[in-house]
Amino acid sequence: MKRGLEYHGKQDLEDGLENVMVAMDDIQSHQQTTEFVPMEEEQVLGSIVGDTEIFLDGDGSHSHHHHLDVNNTSIFSTDFLPLPDFPCMSSSSSTCSAPTALSKPFPTSSSSSSTSSSNSASWAILKSDAEEDVHKNIQPPALSSTTSMELSLLPPEDDVDCLNVMEDLGYMDLIDGNEFWDPCTLFQSDNQNPQDYNMSDQSFQLSQDHQQNQESKPQQIEEEGDDDQNDGLSFFTGNSELAVIFFEWLKQNKDYISAEDMRSIKLKRSTIESASKRLGGTKEGKKQLLRLILEWVEQYQLQKKAAASDSPCQYQESQLHDSNPNPNSSFQYNNAVASDPNACFYPSPWMPTPSPYIPGPDPFYPTPMAPGYTGDSYSNVPSFTNMEYQTMESAQSWPPSQFSAMAASQYNPFPENESNLATQANPQGLFSQYSYQLYDGNGERLAKLGSSATKEARKKRMARQRRLPSHHYRHHSHQTQHQSQSSDQSLRIVGENCTMSPANNPGNWVYWPSAASSPMIMVPPPEAPQPHPMTERPGMQPQNHQKHASADKRSQSQNWKTEKNLKFLLQKVLKQSDVGNLGRIVLPKKEAESHLPELESRDGISIAMEDIGTSRVWNMKYRFWPNNKSRMYLLENTGDFVRTNGLQEGDFIVLYADTKCGKYLIRGVKVRQTGPKAEGKKPAKKNVRNSSSAIALMKQLVK
DNA sequence: CTCACATGCAACAGG
């Protein structure tokens, strides 16, 4: 009997959320005393998108397939800003690994196993409907064109059709609205950590409104299936899984989200409605929607705030108070939270400005988007875990045209200055701005690379921060002792001790906050570079990693990144001749001349290339051949690298320069999907050249 | 027409 996502009323959820928010405010207030650190911003909308898709996929997807019009992408187009492509969205490929990512954000065990296709479908559907309404009522958020979802940040007052996000949730299942959901029940029911959030009734001193509402709150979360009672139940009450999801989400974000934050976030009603409809009234549909929203909030809104706050440890009270519609509400701070020594978060150095653009994917941490990547794409990418790679996989195609179209049209803030991408003035955002889109062998866009990975990365960082508050600014010098065999001729970038400093990070360089311990990444590129274990076996390419392993990898990658300033140099989609047994890869002339050392003679120079994915150092030779009146640049001795990484035609390599350590890095990114052969997608002959989009992608990697 | 690039293939080296 659940009404699913229909909007019959909004009281329940709204109220329930309100309570939660109140509690959160309280928590926040306590934290303020301690410190509030903005979350690191890694990704922006793009990533959101990717993540979103992840969430969307759900078991229930199948149930609502019929409801959803996969082909209809209009829904979000407006409401949710034309999302950059979702990784799985357009592609029918089942390869989308999104599901994996899903689980992360929402630890809940509740099923998150949806097929990628479903995700895609979901999004597509969502988009379709929203569009209409969106245009009418809302203007695209100033946030950025990149915003995937058009959630508006409009102040409460302007809300035309905008609903508070959380309120909207309330609408979803709501029935009559009278019922007030008591967050307490949520927490109480949750075995996971009740004590952490000791939001007992007494803990809250709700405003009158809330108090009255509380009386009607359900005492227990109903198990799924008890829909019948719904009528008075809140969105959550009808489905314990939702409660769990929300609870988990709150727990994860308790440090950086306040009630205010939540209140300030608005979604257009039409969007929600459309989404609800599209997702179907099923439980899964609800979960998807909830996840989607939470994800969005977490990814965009929270990050935005974090970025906005200048001081790492100072909470922006003004934000809270100003927007707080409910000044009266207050409650006892929960000691658990307050006591959290880690409450203070350090802002990520590299997330400087709240740019509308989401920081691109981490170079090492491919975003999960890719359906194609699902197995491969980024999955292939080094350090990416499978899931990550999966997203990337589709990237393989990167046919310039596709890629560029995507990047350029949607995310590519930068002009296609192929060679100068690195020089962009936006250090942190070098790649952040880019989203990836993957295409399947048929040229269909598989997914958008982008964000999930970053999201994961962010989570990892946050976790580290909590554990190691003081680490944030500590940069471990990464002294990789490369085995590098650099010969006399070997080229190494001049490095500065690997010490990171803003100074070192002029525009092009991406600053990676040092991570304390683990390793991993996300830029779309290959998996995360492991710190240095040269010992790591090459075979560890992301593609092979299981999704569950991805988390570790990501963390590694993050660490890795944090220790390096990577500059994207160039990327090359591999041709048959590049992956053949000749052991040489033709490099794009323009990029080679722009970013690699100038060659005096055709014999070239040897360059130690550290494999980002494995930390293994390959001694390659960079040279050129005279070709007519021009030159043809080559990277030789690549055979082992290619084999080790299992690179094939259609895959690509990305070269980076680590300014910090003065070395070159290479990453092999596999885009081919496990099933279908990548061959079909051979990039057009000239794709390398014009693939500004590819460049953008690469940048993300760097990021 | 020019340029960049992918690839064919001849020349060469080593076993």
Place this chain on the structure above:
DNA sequence: CTGTTGCATGTGAGG
């Protein structure tokens, strides 16, 4: 004979 090296040539995109 086989594998490698280096050049030449064909092809497609862009001007």
